[in-house]
Amino acid sequence: MRLLLVENDCGESVSALKTLHQGGFTVDHAGSGFDAIEMLQHYDYDLAIVDLSIDDLDGCDVIRRVRRARVETPIIVTSQGSSARDKIATFNAGADDFIERPYDDEELIARLHAVARRSRGFSTAVITLGNLTIDLNAKSAFASGVSIPLTGKEYAILELLVLRRGTILTKDAFLNHLYGGRDEPEMKIIDVFICKLRRKLQEHGIDNLIGTVWGRGYVLREEFQPVSRVTNPQHSSLINA
Template identity: 50%
Template sequence: MRVLLVDNDVQAVTTTQRALKSTGAVLEHVETGEEAFQLAKRYDYDALVMDLILPDTDGYEVIRRLRWSSVGVPILVLSSLTRPQAKVKAFSLGADDFLARPFDDAELGARIQALVRRSKGLSHSRIGLGSTVLDMDSNIVTVHGKTVHLTEKEYRILELLFLRSGSIVAKESFLNHLYGGNDEPDIKIIDVFVCKLRRKLSQAGAGDVITTVWGRGYIVRDVGAATHALGRAMPPDLSSQGVALV
């Protein structure tokens, strides 16, 4: 799960980062609305968490511009403005959730995870492909009910593949998902990660879950399983691609 945090209050940022990192989120932080707008247009974030009071504009304007530009990233407003009018205005402009400060860390984490699941068309926190099950709440992968011990990078790669099941994921997308444009290594590192991930899944009895599409990237699919559409990054018809929710 990749989250963009938009806030310029140092103390508030520290508190929010702590809460979001406890969910296993890959977190990026910017201080201005313009930075948030440009990044959200360019990159595929799973969620945007934003204060309403920003140094260059207000959060309402950022929400309006994003929705006007057809950027569908789920937006959670995190603000000390608690009056009903503030919430109504945020929702009317296109925000998906609103949480007032001070907040409980666990509640913020739960709201973000629920928001991301809904945006992907998932009503549950677990995605199953054959014998392999990925739990997005606990960041645990099991095969035939037994835990497969993955590194953080390996888990993030599998998470992205599962969320985009039935679609080819380019190596550049993996780099962006793992590093967010910061100090990205050579793209060949993705092949290394996938190779190790495949080996672990195979040893656990999952078979060859990940398929290489030469010159384009990787894909996972489970032919014959029940399918659910997985949100804005997915093609419109996934009815034959086989994603089972468990």
């Protein structure tokens, strides 16, 4: 998942970026409120973390402005020593969650995943579509209980498709989520990833799950047809990096 971190304190930024990268997020960083507003309006993020006390704009102002601009990206606010009134103000401005610093790294990652999946209409970390199951916490995929061996990039593509089921995703959107604008390969690599992912799903009895919208991108179909025979069902549950 792709996330925007809005934080102007260098020490906090370095620590948070390390935690988020270890949690598997692709992260962009904004050091000011005005930069954050522009980035949220122009780029497609799954989540944003906004520090309440950034220098140029109050965190609540950032949230209010992006909400007025009809930006629906889920926003988690972080702050140290905030009052109940501060928390109420952030929720009234349009925040989705609030976490006090210093926070536990695992708690932060868990909250981020919870907010992200709830924003897409999923109440738990285990999502089942037909005979396909995705465990967002374990970053694993299963077909009728049998693990599907996916690389890190293949899983990330499948997760994005599942969380945005029914939405056409362009190759550029996949590249942004996989690489965050850094050292991006050519767009044709997405076709390669999709081809390999489809083959592995088909080997495990799942066919026609990922649809191609010619000239636009790929979409996870609302309904798909399981194939009648599963081949090569015995695989490791590990997802390779």
